[in-house]
Amino acid sequence: MSLLAVAGLAKSFADRRLLAIETLSLSAGERYVLTGENGSGKSTLLRILAGIDAPDGGSGHFREHRFDWHPYPDWLRREVIYVHQQPYLFHTSVAENIAYGLRARGIEASERERLVRAAIAWARLGHLLRTPPQKLSGGERQRVALARAWVLAPKVLLLDEPTANLDAESRQQTIDLVHGFCGPESTAVVACHDRDMIALANRRRLHLVDGEIRHDSEAAP
Numbered sequence: 212m213s214l215l216a217v218a219g220l221a222k223s224f225a226d227r228r229l230l231a232i233e234t235l236s237l238s239a240g241e242r243y244v245l246t247g248e249n250g251s252g253k254s255t256l257l258r259i260l261a262g263i264d265a266p267d268g269g270s271g272h273f274r275e276h277r278f279d280w281h282p283y284p285d286w287l288r289r290e291v292i293y294v295h296q297q298p299y300l301f302h303t304s305v306a307e308n309i310a311y312g313l314r315a316r317g318i319e320a321s322e323r324e325r326l327v328r329a330a331i332a333w334a335r336l337g338h339l340l341r342t343p344p345q346k347l348s349g350g351e352r353q354r355v356a357l358a359r360a361w362v363l364a365p366k367v368l369l370l371d372e373p374t375a376n377l378d379a380e381s382r383q384q385t386i387d388l389v390h391g392f393c394g395p396e397s398t399a400v401v402a403c404h405d406r407d408m409i410a411l412a413n414r415r416r417l418h419l420v421d422g423e424i425r426h427d428s429e430a431a432p
């Protein structure tokens with residue numbers, strides 16, 4: 212079943228056409244890797260799908276609900292979450308960072324605490340609760356960002372190169388978390404150059420070339 216689908220998605224910067232995607236459909240229960248050379252537009256595409264940037268043209272459907280980007284609907288922001296390659300963490304605490312989105316959604320305190328505890332356990336962050344967020348390593352920051360997204364149970368998770376610049380152990384921890392993120396009702400797209408991530412079982416390949424998406428078998432090795 213198509214969860215998020217876009218059609219006629221175009222984006223140019225100055226006179227350079229970056230994206231010209233006829234159709235792209237992300238299905239519930241499927242996971243995707245988004246590949247493409249440096250500068251091919253992977254981040255731009257994810258940011259557009261999450262409503263952080265607007266395309267020059269295009270329309271979308273989330274399930275049967277049509278939307279466009281003028282403005283990107285608030286209800287869709289609850290369903291689609293983008294995690295930056297170098298996530299910004301507030302200078303509060305690990306738990307407060309994870310709770311941030313729940314607080315913004317008006318989740319009451321006891322439920323918030325329950326969900327934050329679950330997210331901390333899921334991302335194995337228990338030993339870092341007293342560490343100031345600005346002192347965390349790159350891999351730990353990425354795990355806090357993943358926990359912050361996981362706790363909101365998005366239907367569409369968009370991850371921008373989550374393993375870039377991580378050492379081998381942090382990379383593996385991140386890959387394991389990403390692997391376990393999605394259920395049958397949701398989907399995830401991971402932009403990456405990481406061969407291990409690309410090779411993960413049950414992941415469909417989307418490859419950006421000349422602004423267009425090539426699927427699985429059409430994608431370069």
Ligand SMILES: Nc1ncnc2c1ncn2[C@@H]1O[C@H](COP(=O)(O)OP(=O)(O)OP(=O)(O)O)[C@@H](O)[C@H]1O
Pocket residue numbers: 224225229247248249250251252253254255256
């Ligand atoms: N706001 C902007 N203004 C002008 N050019 C931009 C803007 N944002 C992105 N670009 C350009 O669009 C191109 C695609 O950038 P993008 O970050 O989406 O690529 P990418 O595939 O994610 O690259 P990488 O693999 O290196 O992270 C780049 O050439 C970039 O310089």
